[in-house]
Amino acid sequence: xxxxxxxxxxAVTPAADSTVTTATEPGWLSHDAIEQVRxxxxxxxxxxxxxxxxxxxxxxELGLLLRQAADGTISRMFVSGRVQLNERVxxxxxxxxxxxxxxxxMPQVPPNPAPFTVVEYFQDPDRSGFHxxxxxxxxxxxxxxxxxDCQPTQEALDLAWYSPSEAVSDQVIGDMTGGxxxxxxxxxxxxxxxx
Amino acid sequence: xxxxxxxxxxAVTPAADSTVTTATEPGWLSHDAIEQVRxxxxxxxxxxxxxxxxxxxxxxELGLLLRQAADGTISRMFVSGRVQLNERVxxxxxxxxxxxxxxxxMPQVPPNPAPFTVVEYFQDPDRSGFHxxxxxxxxxxxxxxxxxDCQPTQEALDLAWYSPSEAVSDQVIGDMTGGxxxxxxxxxxxxxxxx
Amino acid sequence: xxxxxxxxxxAVTPAADSTVTTATEPGWLSHDAIEQVRxxxxxxxxxxxxxxxxxxxxxxELGLLLRQAADGTISRMFVSGRVQLNERVxxxxxxxxxxxxxxxxMPQVPPNPAPFTVVEYFQDPDRSGFHxxxxxxxxxxxxxxxxxDCQPTQEALDLAWYSPSEAVSDQVIGDMTGGxxxxxxxxxxxxxxxx
Amino acid sequence: xxxxxxxxxxAVTPAADSTVTTATEPGWLSHDAIEQVRxxxxxxxxxxxxxxxxxxxxxxELGLLLRQAADGTISRMFVSGRVQLNERVxxxxxxxxxxxxxxxxMPQVPPNPAPFTVVEYFQDPDRSGFHxxxxxxxxxxxxxxxxxDCQPTQEALDLAWYSPSEAVSDQVIGDMTGGxxxxxxxxxxxxxxxx
Numbered sequence: 001x002x003x004x005x006x007x008x009x010x011a012v013t014p015a016a017d018s019t020v021t022t023a024t025e026p027g028w029l030s031h032d033a034i035e036q037v038r039x040x041x042x043x044x045x046x047x048x049x050x051x052x053x054x055x056x057x058x059x060x061e062l063g064l065l066l067r068q069a070a071d072g073t074i075s076r077m078f079v080s081g082r083v084q085l086n087e088r089v090x091x092x093x094x095x096x097x098x099x100x101x102x103x104x105x106m107p108q109v110p111p112n113p114a115p116f117t118v119v120e121y122f123q124d125p126d127r128s129g130f131h132x133x134x135x136x137x138x139x140x141x142x143x144x145x146x147x148x149d150c151q152p153t154q155e156a157l158d159l160a161w162y163s164p165s166e167a168v169s170d171q172v173i174g175d176m177t178g179g180x181x182x183x184x185x186x187x188x189x190x191x192x193x194x195x
Numbered sequence: 196x197x198x199x200x201x202x203x204x205x206a207v208t209p210a211a212d213s214t215v216t217t218a219t220e221p222g223w224l225s226h227d228a229i230e231q232v233r234x235x236x237x238x239x240x241x242x243x244x245x246x247x248x249x250x251x252x253x254x255x256e257l258g259l260l261l262r263q264a265a266d267g268t269i270s271r272m273f274v275s276g277r278v279q280l281n282e283r284v285x286x287x288x289x290x291x292x293x294x295x296x297x298x299x300x301m302p303q304v305p306p307n308p309a310p311f312t313v314v315e316y317f318q319d320p321d322r323s324g325f326h327x328x329x330x331x332x333x334x335x336x337x338x339x340x341x342x343x344d345c346q347p348t349q350e351a352l353d354l355a356w357y358s359p360s361e362a363v364s365d366q367v368i369g370d371m372t373g374g375x376x377x378x379x380x381x382x383x384x385x386x387x388x389x390x
Numbered sequence: 391x392x393x394x395x396x397x398x399x400x401a402v403t404p405a406a407d408s409t410v411t412t413a414t415e416p417g418w419l420s421h422d423a424i425e426q427v428r429x430x431x432x433x434x435x436x437x438x439x440x441x442x443x444x445x446x447x448x449x450x451e452l453g454l455l456l457r458q459a460a461d462g463t464i465s466r467m468f469v470s471g472r473v474q475l476n477e478r479v480x481x482x483x484x485x486x487x488x489x490x491x492x493x494x495x496m497p498q499v500p501p502n503p504a505p506f507t508v509v510e511y512f513q514d515p516d517r518s519g520f521h522x523x524x525x526x527x528x529x530x531x532x533x534x535x536x537x538x539d540c541q542p543t544q545e546a547l548d549l550a551w552y553s554p555s556e557a558v559s560d561q562v563i564g565d566m567t568g569g570x571x572x573x574x575x576x577x578x579x580x581x582x583x584x585x
Numbered sequence: 586x587x588x589x590x591x592x593x594x595x596a597v598t599p600a601a602d603s604t605v606t607t608a609t610e611p612g613w614l615s616h617d618a619i620e621q622v623r624x625x626x627x628x629x630x631x632x633x634x635x636x637x638x639x640x641x642x643x644x645x646e647l648g649l650l651l652r653q654a655a656d657g658t659i660s661r662m663f664v665s666g667r668v669q670l671n672e673r674v675x676x677x678x679x680x681x682x683x684x685x686x687x688x689x690x691m692p693q694v695p696p697n698p699a700p701f702t703v704v705e706y707f708q709d710p711d712r713s714g715f716h717x718x719x720x721x722x723x724x725x726x727x728x729x730x731x732x733x734d735c736q737p738t739q740e741a742l743d744l745a746w747y748s749p750s751e752a753v754s755d756q757v758i759g760d761m762t763g764g765x766x767x768x769x770x771x772x773x774x775x776x777x778x779x780x
Contacts, residue, residue: 034235056499108443111582112582114309114311115309120283128283145498186777189771189773194767252694253675285642303693306730307701384578387576426618426625427622430670431614432671433629434723475624476721503702504702518673530703
């Protein structure tokens, strides 16, 4: 089932914005506050590429969510989200992984704090090749092995696992937007599995 | 000459805040705007550790500025500053390096976009060991070889070059604040020169 | 119990050489063969620093073996050994980890094939700061989380777990030889835990 | 001009073996010695991907040599060679870069000793995807900016510079053997330039 089919099946509402919510939880921002921030500074984001490893540490599968992307399309994408005020980067990674993959995913965030690459999302799609129509974000990208049971929660419609060669196939790549297909290839290169 | 002496010699004014200025330049924020941002989200920063290399790529010296730190002290510190809205991380690195080391420094920003470590500055000094009394900032740290003539400009009082063993001596470390002495050791480890 | 005490308690025999054995297993070399190799080329080695992680991926403990080092002393050291002919680097890592930590250690070799640093062991102790009296070896060093039960096997006398600050204490550092204390600090810096 | 044309034009002799030479220079091995080593252990190699950078550190071009590869074909390939006994990895990098690019290339070997990836060459082409018919080699791969004038020397027929998108075109990839086309893509991913 492709993205285009899904967009026909679902009544796609204007892009859900996971950075905005009612101000009852600490760290979450009102609509006005986030708009003011977006007009002034880049946001700090994390991207997590969930992977399954064999016993020797080779990546056998990558996990891709099917969900509404920032541009409103139903897309295959990685776990991604904002780092909140006074939150450690690791805490943000765990929070977003558990929110998207469920509480039993057992993500193994790597001990090295350095991301394998930095993804610069701009409102201008041509600025860096990575695009977010909502704002400028600087995202730290990590490959995160998950050992437990994953069940997509909240806004995701589906979670599917692909081998490295399946993941870079035209069919899967065709369902990715905003430069996530390039992030996929950067992640595969980082783990030595780029076909 | 130590930091304490300098603080006696100079009439230290409240911490100069390089993120605030008159709104005439694009990317710069008014005092009110920056305060509103700081109360809502972490800022994106870059830290650059200027180094001199020998012909084989070994680090022979590290450059440390003497300037007023975020906490108001006169400290030995690296090149550090904010990434502005719609600015590439590389552009921010070059901008801050040229601002602090002068236009002839010829900094050689590495081709790999991933920082060697991520420094999380919090207002709470105990949160991560890295401290900025003004705000929460997530900083991408890079070791940057400089090949040209460096002349400290603007707010810096001095730029001094230290060998790896001098840099980690009590005398130099004693003039560093906010966790920059730890960043120094992380940088030396990254280049295989930690004594 | 310190290294010096142990050297008095044990009748220390000439350095056991894990690269030499009877030629019954594939990959293992006769004494003559290894001597000829050592006189001609550097050997390929791996070093693995076993760590325990908390739920967020922070290193809480490092594992150090107590065993006879290459120089004949009883030392605190990491898992270390040769990559054999036609063996993948990952396979060598797993083989040495299981040999030293036991079959239930469940080492999680990271998916990225790049080591966090390269350790160059020379017969001349002053060449690089890393010393092996037997030969020149180029070692790929990895931080490897272990999730299971570790029981030192074969030639190790003991396996002890230390917090980052304990590991760099004079007492522990004093029991390390050949530059392993420096490798320890490089590993701690890589995981952002250098005190 | 493609590889196939060149193979018709040149009387291709059996693969020149840069690891073998007369024993007059220190570090070089006799034919018998290298054969004995190859039958017993993997060799330590370095691969260097020469790049041109713009003022911000973005890779604008990659340098590819046209030379006889290990498999006897005339191929587009990177700078590659053995680390000799008692030679530092950095020294080997500089030596091979100067041998292949000429004495005025001014290679800027990065200060970080860790390679961006590890390439495992096996005699079996299916073992890792990287192939050397002569031996098993474990190669540390580095991206090396070159600032000076490059003139291919010794065994290379040509040195050509390609933009990232040209480098991954079918025409250039088609002239690469032994897995070097994959190494090219891993290098481009490392510098954030994989198209």
